[in-house]
Amino acid sequence: MVNPLISDRDVDFLLYEVFDAPALCSLPAFADHGRPTFDLVLQNSRRFAREVLFPTYKAMDAEPPRLENGRIVLHPLWHKIYPQLVALDVIAASRPYAAGGQQLPLLVTTLASTYLMAGNLNAAGLVGLTAGAAHLIEEFGSDALKQDFMARMYRGEWTGTMALTEPQAGSSLADLKTRATPTGEGHYRIKGSKIFISAGDHNLTDNIVHMTLARIDGAPAGIKGISLFAVPTRRWQGSTLVDNDVAVAGMIHKIGWRGGPSLALEFGERDDCHGWLVGEPGRGLSCMFQMMNEARIMVGANGVSTASVAYHQAVLYARERLQGRPPSVKADASRPPVPIIEHADVRRMLLRQKAIVDGGLALLAVTALQRDLAGHSTTQHERHRAGLLLDLLTPITKTFPAERGFEANALSLQVHGGYGYSSEFLPEAWLRDQKLNSIHEGTTGIQGLDLLGRKAVADGGAALSILTEEIEQAVQKASAAGVFPAACTRLREAMARIAELTMQLAQKGLAGDVEGMLLHSADYLELLSIVVVSWLWLQQATVATQQLGQDQGDADSYQGKLCAAQYWLATELPRVSHLIDLCRSGEDSYARMQPAWF
Ligand SMILES: Cc1cc2nc3c(=O)[nH]c(=O)nc-3n(C[C@H](O)[C@H](O)[C@H](O)COP(=O)(O)OP(=O)(O)OC[C@H]3O[C@@H](n4cnc5c(N)ncnc54)[C@H](O)[C@@H]3O)c2cc1C
Numbered sequence: 273m274v275n276p277l278i279s280d281r282d283v284d285f286l287l288y289e290v291f292d293a294p295a296l297c298s299l300p301a302f303a304d305h306g307r308p309t310f311d312l313v314l315q316n317s318r319r320f321a322r323e324v325l326f327p328t329y330k331a332m333d334a335e336p337p338r339l340e341n342g343r344i345v346l347h348p349l350w351h352k353i354y355p356q357l358v359a360l361d362v363i364a365a366s367r368p369y370a371a372g373g374q375q376l377p378l379l380v381t382t383l384a385s386t387y388l389m390a391g392n393l394n395a396a397g398l399v400g401l402t403a404g405a406a407h408l409i410e411e412f413g414s415d416a417l418k419q420d421f422m423a424r425m426y427r428g429e430w431t432g433t434m435a436l437t438e439p440q441a442g443s444s445l446a447d448l449k450t451r452a453t454p455t456g457e458g459h460y461r462i463k464g465s466k467i468f469i470s471a472g473d474h475n476l477t478d479n480i481v482h483m484t485l486a487r488i489d490g491a492p493a494g495i496k497g498i499s500l501f502a503v504p505t506r507r508w509q510g511s512t513l514v515d516n517d518v519a520v521a522g523m524i525h526k527i528g529w530r531g532g533p534s535l536a537l538e539f540g541e542r543d544d545c546h547g548w549l550v551g552e553p554g555r556g557l558s559c560m561f562q563m564m565n566e567a568r569i570m571v572g573a574n575g576v577s578t579a580s581v582a583y584h585q586a587v588l589y590a591r592e593r594l595q596g597r598p599p600s601v602k603a604d605a606s607r608p609p610v611p612i613i614e615h616a617d618v619r620r621m622l623l624r625q626k627a628i629v630d631g632g633l634a635l636l637a638v639t640a641l642q643r644d645l646a647g648h649s650t651t652q653h654e655r656h657r658a659g660l661l662l663d664l665l666t667p668i669t670k671t672f673p674a675e676r677g678f679e680a681n682a683l684s685l686q687v688h689g690g691y692g693y694s695s696e697f698l699p700e701a702w703l704r705d706q707k708l709n710s711i712h713e714g715t716t717g718i719q720g721l722d723l724l725g726r727k728a729v730a731d732g733g734a735a736l737s738i739l740t741e742e743i744e745q746a747v748q749k750a751s752a753a754g755v756f757p758a759a760c761t762r763l764r765e766a767m768a769r770i771a772e773l774t775m776q777l778a779q780k781g782l783a784g785d786v787e788g789m790l791l792h793s794a795d796y797l798e799l800l801s802i803v804v805v806s807w808l809w810l811q812q813a814t815v816a817t818q819q820l821g822q823d824q825g826d827a828d829s830y831q832g833k834l835c836a837a838q839y840w841l842a843t844e845l846p847r848v849s850h851l852i853d854l855c856r857s858g859e860d861s862y863a864r865m866q867p868a869w870f
Contacts, residue, residue, distance in 0.1 A: 273591075275584045277321055277390035278577065281829050282630055283314065283383050284777075286637045289815050296377045300756035301368075301648040311366070317384040320360055323390030326352055326581075332394060332531030333426030333701050335342040337474070339523045342474040344533045353395055354476050362388070363403045364662045371410050371418075372426045382573060382640040386633070387578035393705055394531035396577075397509050398431060400570045404563040405432025405483045409502060412551035412559045421481050421502055424782075430477050434563055435466045435484040435503070435537065443718050445557060446494045450486040450539065451500060452547060462486055462503050462547040463540035464520065472535035473505065478513060480505045483537070483563065484547060485556050492554075500556035501547035503539060517545035525844055528704030567713045569639055575673025575709040576632035582684035582702040583625040584756050590618050590687055600830045612687070621683045626832070627809070627840040628680040632673040632806035639669040656740055664727045665804065667719035672801040673707035675716060681706045720793035723800065725786075729778045736774055740767045743807045750814045759810060759841040766848045791863055792855040799851035806845045813837035 287293040293310055296302045328349045336538060338345045366375025366381045388396035406425035409417050424430045441448040450464025464486060466472075473480065484503045491497030506513035519535040539545045551559040590613035601607050612618045642665060645658035685692035685699040692699045710716045728736055744767075747760045777796075781789035816830040816837070 274322070275326070275581060275588060276325060276686040277581045277584065278318075278386050278633075279580075279584070280314075280318060281826070283386075285812075285815075285829065285833070286634055287380065287383065289819065290634065290811055291379065291637055292639055293377065293379050296379065296644055298650075299644075299648045299650065301375060301642075304375050305376060308867045309376070309425060313376060313380055313384050314387075316360055317362070317387040320356065321387035321391030324353055324356055325388060325395055329531070330390045330698065330701070332392065333374060334530075335771065336394050336526070337523065337533040339520060342520055343475065343565045344520060344523070344535070346474050346476065346533070347531065350395075350474070350476060350531075352829070353392070353427075353800050354398070357388075357395055357399055363399050363428055364406070364426035367407065367410065368425065372423060377644045379637060379644055382569070382636060385570070386573050386580070388638070389574050390581040390712075392531065393574055394529060397532060397574075398476075398518070399428070400567070401434065401471055402428070402430075402432040404566050404570075405434065405481055407566065408483050408500070408550060408559060408563050409481075412500070413502065417548055417550065419503055420508070421504070424479075425481060428477075430472070430479040430481055430504075431471060432470050433480060434560070434567065435467045435469050435472070436560065438465060439467050443496065443715060445485065446489070448485055448498065449726060450484065450550075452486040452488045452499060454488065454566050458779055459488075459546040459548050460488070460501060460542060461543060462501060462545040463543065464590040466539065468524060468534050470529075470712075472537050473533060474533060478506065479571065481552070482518065482537070482539075483560070485782045488549070488553055496554055496776045498554045498556040500550045500576075502550050503545065503547040507546050517542050519677075525575050526708075528701070528706070528708055536723050564713060565666055568666050568719075569636070569643070571709050571713045572632070572639070572669040572671075572673045573596075573636055575677040575706065576629060576636055578702050578706045578709070579632065579673065579677035579680040579684075580629045581624065582681045583622070583629045585698060586684040586687040587613075587622055590622060593689075595689075609655045618687060621687050621785060623836060623839050625680040625683050627836045627844075628673075628676045630812070630836055631805040631809055631840060632677065632834070634812060635665070635669050635672060635805060638808060639665045660731070660735040661738050661742070664723070664731070664739060667723040667727060667797065668801050668804055670713060671710070671716050671719045671797060672805060674706070676801075677709065678703070678706045716797070719788055720797035724774075724777065724793040724796045725781075725790055726795075728774050728800070729781070733771065733774055733778070736771060739804070740771065741775075743803075746807055746811045746814070748778070750810045753814050753817050755814050755817050756810065756837070756841055759806065759845055762841075762845050762848070763803065763806055763810065764853070766845070769849075769852050770800070770803065771857055776856065787863070788858060791860065793859065795851050795854050799848050799855070802844050802848055802851075806841055806848075807841045808836040809837040813841075 294307050297305050334346045335347050364373035365376050366378050368375050386691040402425050406422045411421040424433050438448050452460040482503045484501045485498050487497045488499050504516050505518045519538045521538040565827040591611050593612045594609040597607050597611050642658045642662035646655050646662050650653045681703040690698050751760050777789045812833050816833040820830045
């Protein structure tokens, strides 16, 4: 048996049985598509991920990029897979026809991308970054930039990066120092140091466009002084590309994501780095939030994919590895050893992984669906509603797969026993990869602050009310199907208590005690994540129950869903009550703890 990376059955279940992806084709934007197109897109990604990408993963993890004569040299396998990735036409798949895309729903392209990420996350990451960078130019750039940069990026001829972080400005981008000096010739001169820039240099394409945050001379301190620039590694001089004074200052030696480069870059060492303004001056961070929000969902996709490939590897291993006997015949050494999947504790570890992976995949799907509805629904009301729900779900979709995915990845290693602790087997590599997802694109701490400090309280808690409506609908459907009645009651009660809690915390903030309001933002993020994933498990369990009643053909898959739903709702949902109490109590140990007391 080979590792499927992501289960086709689970993806089809979400697309066609839970979320009705073909219904999106009633929207004018997607009218040209239908299930046959969706299946083709999925099929291409599945095949490419399994046959081309996955076989390259271990070699690229073992042999990271090298810095030679100031430039990055990638593993030779990159040169084999990159042209094929470009030919797969995934970079602009969800962009409009006018921008050179295929106008496919994100629900479909996002799930298709999970195969690529599970196969080789560095390769998928490069095209994801390029797509996000080109989309910024598409949305906010001049016609000239669209023609010069965006079109080439969407075609994969050039790649893109996001150049935000500086040594002193990571979580707090307000402190960034890179400068942009107007020249009066249509471009700015860029000068500054960036760090951790993924895919910041390589030898795959002629050029790389860095979407760079910088301050125009004289701009105010803080966020309002930040602008966005497109800064290529090479710039046009007539019809030739010449060096644009973007130098590699160093390479980060990473513990995971080792196949791709993350770099310290120096812009304008020779005062000859040209950058072109994208969007209005001073609006750089708000433009960049488009790419950051997209990237946060892609980080979530990565978390799910990395947990998924490891989970499937653990299932394969547990079916084959013989060890020990069941407790009832343990004393009888004449009995043959059993595959470890026969042991209840191994099944516990596998089921926990499945609950996280399938729950995370559903979370990713519902978030991508809101992006489609927010962008393309026919009424303003529907677009607004989906947009609010999307805003609320984004920090959860960024964080849940990263944090719980790390737990799932650790369980995959554990299922492999001592072999899992060796680099001969892949679970340790995926565990290293997964850790990044709670750090980049805003750490888990920053996501908690964003969720409680902004998303949950915006518009008087409008997004939370929409989530409550959605959960109520799911509870009603589950109740009608007789699915997990105790969990239905718990979910309903949890949402009522969360609304009350959020109001209390918001009032604390309005009264001036912002620190008190946000003290338990990490617990708040955890509790809302559990509730959202419980909602999605309830929906999946309802569909599985209905399908089992009608069609026994796929009984194993539906029974598996029901067991995973039962597991999640029985072990995680009860924790919500405790987390709500904690958030309400204002438990203040770490607020009181002084730096000197550690
Ligand atoms: C492999 C890799 C690839 C990356 N790729 C890119 C890239 O392509 N482009 C790019 O621009 N950046 C990239 N980054 C940078 C990444 O986004 C930052 O590392 C991240 O934003 C955190 O910033 P920092 O490392 O400076 O940590 P810090 O901001 O110093 O955070 C350290 C700790 O303090 C906590 N903390 C910080 N501020 C607060 C606060 N106000 N409240 C509560 N807790 C807080 C954080 O949660 C964290 O736990 C990458 C990083 C890595 C490791």
